[in-house]
Amino acid sequence: MRRLFCLLALTTSLVGSAWTLGGTGLQGWQTRDLVIHVNPTGCPISAAVLDDAVDSAITAWNGIATASLTLTRSTTDSTTTAATFLAGTATDAPLILCDTTFGTDLSVDPSGVPAATKLGSSNPLSYGAVILNAQAGTGAEINNFASGVLDLILAHEIGHLLGLGHSSEVDALMYYSIANKTIAVLTQDDRDGITYLYPRNEFEHGAFGCAAVHKPASAGRMFPFVWTLLMIALGFSLVKYYFRPKSEPLL
């Protein structure tokens, strides 16, 4: 047995995980059904291209079975501008929007940064946006990127919007650079980060998610009932088990 534990301890270093959170103790968004609002005004790409890129990024994050998170894009365009968001008065966060004075507003080099994510200070999160570089003539203006790269940029930034920080794993979507990537693929590292922030719990709305699928009004009340029955069954069977005749086999 001691050898087995030693072997396990040695092999733990074989599998890595490197994700981080956007802030210390960050808990993600309060709601698990998050609607992202998009404002295409001022973007150097068409609204349709932007919507496609957002949908592609959302699809990537929605495919994690162990997480309870469901992202959707609002079907109506937001009218919130970058200035309104940065002033802290936006009412439809989370947002994706373009900023024509990107470098000045975010104090970053617009020739090297295609997008940035800003989160509010509340925890759980209730305020945040992905701000795209729409500053004309800069090297990292989003119309300089092919659609596949734009998908990658948005998927990475939505990861930040959800509460993830950077990862030290080079292949992870949340690695700081997307230079070696061609497609938005979530690695195990990215999946672990989202599962930590938004863990799925099949018991939240009834046993094994049945109630979560059907969403009956009584879902929340069923669990205590089933729970009580099981506790009674457990107690009964354990009492009978411990007071069984000695001659009966254990199994």
Added chain:
Amino acid sequence: MGSTFRALFFSLVLVFTTTAIGAENGAHGYFAIDAGVFANNISQRLSAPSAYKSEVASISGFLRFRPGISLGKRFYFEPSLGFVLPWRTNVDGSTMIFPMQLSLDLSVPLLSFLSLRLGPGMYSELFYGSGGTVRLNNGSSYSDFGAPSGMNLSFTGTVNVALEVLLSHHFSLNLDAYILDIMSRTRRTYHASASLGVKL
């Protein structure tokens, strides 16, 4: 967190209740220990570009405890709890993830040496982080990011399908498939295990 522990306890109650009921009825049964390999995210691995295949999925060790309780001449109820080993850990060891698979399967013999196992289950991941900050490259400079702190637990319902090939009276080969979120076209995920079982 209260509901999380309640859910974990609920799972254990199911296993112990059924085991105890079987035992107090004097049911014929066995206790098996399975050891083998566990592969996760199989469909994601198959659809990922070749450069990413080893990053979206992994193959790990698997250790499972599987009592079998006779429900008559042909059928066995087999609640089991399996652990994926080694658990995942980050570079500095401050975050650990312990994947587990709980199954409540019914075993039906197909041939004298072959059994089919079917049933519901639950794939769970226990996260434990010691907190603090991590300094990482942020593009043009380095920034501090938060490391996970405390404990978190996820539960995902599974549908299990398995074949057990009896190699002898005490040994068997088990091939298990676990389908997570079977009702969702976008989230459906396949895990699988292959293990050698020893019946005590």
